[in-house]
Amino acid sequence: MNDLNSFDSLIPKPRDEIISMNAYSAPLENRRNLLRLDFNENTLGPSIKVLNALKNIKLNEIAVYPEYSLLKKTLYEDYFESKRIKINQIGIFNGADAAINAIFNSFGQKNQFFLTTNPTFGYYAPCAEMRGMKTVTSSYLGSEFLFPIKDFEAKIKQYNPKIVFICNPNNPTGSVLSAKKIIELANLNKNSLIVVDELYEKFLGDSVIPIIDFEKTKNIVILQSLSKTAGLAGLRMGFAFGNNKVIEYIKKVTGPYDVNSFAVIASIAAIKDKSYIENYVRKVLHSRDWIKQKFESNNIKTHFSGGNYFLLWPNLEPQVLEKKMRERGILIRSMAKKKDLDKCLRVSIGTKEQMQIFWENYNYLDSYNN
DSSP: OOTTGGGTTTSOOOOHHHHHOOOOOOOOSSOTTSEEOSSOOOSSOOOHHHHHHHHTOOHHHHHSOOOOHHHHHHIIIIIOSSOOOOGGGEEEESSHHHHHHHHHHHHOOTTOEEEEEESOOTTHHHHHHTTTOEEEEEEOBTTTTBOOHHHHHHHHHHHOOSEEEEESSOTTTOOOOOHHHHHHHHHHOTTSEEEEEOTTTTTTOOOSGGGOOTTTOTTEEEEEESSSSSSOTTTOOEEEEEOHHHHHHHHHTSOTTOSOHHHHHHHHHHHHOHHHHHHHHHHHHHHHHHHHHHHHHTTOOEEEOSSSEEEEOOSSOHHHHHHHHHHTTEEOEEOTTSTTOTTOEEEEOOOHHHHHHHHHHHHHHHHTTO
């Protein structure tokens, strides 16, 4: 019996979609003071300039409701290297997850189609389910997890999806689709909203931002955040970039003060300290080369592509290795519930020193059981 049925007489009944949906859940507790290679966060923490900015917050800045104009101005002036996004083309959210939810709130309709790839980030599908949308997916191709472009194009034409999500680079496979091809997909069907999740684009991705004109291509929204590079995952800061009318509709369904003042102040400091972000990305890419070579020289099956993570097929059962590594203070993540990935783990890439710690422990635990 459904647990809810036994309480029907005690509580109001939620929507049918909520009863039947598979909620997104992640093991977020008891992770502090461990080597966090499970959720693709910045593994060092934010810039010292961010910490100083937070320490210097005045009492009246806490007492007053948050203001966002200075952060938008900073995004306009300092966030992108090659171009400027107009202030009215910028949406600020309580993390990229909140932007995803708001997009489905604004554009998702019951019995309409939602298209994405599989496997991909697990939060998209529940957002579609809770709006009563029908989910259609395309699977990645072969051992290199290539983007299924022909099948994706065919499904855009066949299903006329209201919302399309492309995680680029894809989490967890790292698959990268070119920015040019994404714009071509958007032009296939102007009635489909193409959402490009670019949270990992700094790590060997191909951002749409440098080539997009939101006045010409009005049905693309791009998501980014400061969790993976700037180390602000705990403060929750996400951005949506798109045509001003689309951003206006998405913001209609959010609260007036969803993003707190601490996150705003920290984000301004992080964006202004570009050298810290660039240096962290360089460290990750350097250690990526190092750990990849270790696996290759030992003939261990892995998959490296875009993103600050890789897939690993261990000798031990993934859940067993995950548990044993945690006992040694290292967090990695089993992909047991992901399509085509049930025998593998996803490992985030930190600094070289962190990956050396990972390698020593992994090599002992998995090689010992050969």
